[in-house]
Amino acid sequence: MTRRDRRPWHASDELAARYAGGVLPEPDAWSLEKHVEGCADCASRVSAAVRGTAAGPVLAQVRAAVLAAAPEAVAAAREPLAPAPTRPARPGLSRLARLLWAAGPAVRGAWLPAVLGVAAAAPALSYGAGFPDVRALLLAVAPVLPVAGVALSYGPHADPLYEVTAATPGGGLRLALIRTVAVLAVSLPLLTLTGLLLPASGAPAAAAWLLPGLALALASLALASFVGCRAAAGLTGGGWLLAVLSPAAVAPGGTAGARLAGQLSRCLDGTAAQGAWAAAAVLSAVLLTARRPVYDRPLRP
16 A cells, blocks of 8 residues: 555455465565554454465464463453453543654653753853853754764664564654654754854854754664664764864864864854765765665664
C-alpha cells in the first residue's frame, strides 16, 4: 500500500505464501507483520501458509510440547474471566504518553534539565556575576548539546525495547529522526533566544550556531551507522570542541574570552563559513540516506 492509498487492504494467498517462504522483501514483510496485528483474517491466512512450509511440522511439535508441558495453565487460560472494572481511557493522557515516548529518553530524562540549566546559567553569569564573554562560551557549547541529546535518544543504552523497535516499521531511522527533531526543537530555539539576551562582546550572532548544530546532529546520525550513537557523538562533539577551544587556548595575546570569540568568528561568521556548514549538513544527510538500511538492524552500543 502506498502513502497515497489509504484504503483497507488484505493479504492475498500469494503474498502470504511469499512471506512464509521467506522471499518477501523486508519492507513488505514488515508491513504485513504490522497489518496482521489487527486483522484476524489475514493472520489466519499467514498462519496457514507458514504451517504449509517445511517449518510447519516443527512448529506443530513445539506447540504440542508446550501444551503437554502446561495443561493446567492452558485450561486456566481457557476459562472465562470475570471482567475487571476499568476506567475509561483519557485520550489526552494517552496522546501525551505516545508523544513522550516518541520524543525519546533525552527529552524525558536528564538532558532537558541540563539544557535548561545552561539557558538559565548564561544570563546569570553575564548579568549577575558580570562575566563579559558568556555569549562566546554559549556558542562554543551550544552545538554539542543537540549532539548529546541525539546520543541519549537512540540506541540500546537508551531504550530497553530498542532491539524490538528497531525491527518494526515505526522504528529504525524513522524513530531516530523523530527523536532528533524533538531534541532540535527544544535546544535550537531555547539556546538561540538565550544568546540574544546576552551582550555580544565580539562574539558571532546568537543564531550563527544553528547550521553547525544541525550539521553535527546529522553527522552524528550518519556516523552512528558505523560506530554506534555514543561513539559518533563523541567524535562529532569532541571534534567541534577541539576545533574551537584548542586554537583559542594557544593563541597569543588578549583574554581567553576574546580569543574564543575570535576563533568562533572564524568558524561561524561569514558566507563562506555558513556555506561550508550547509554543505556539511547536506553531505551528512546524503550519507545518512545511503546508510538507512543499517538502522533496520540494531546498531553498535
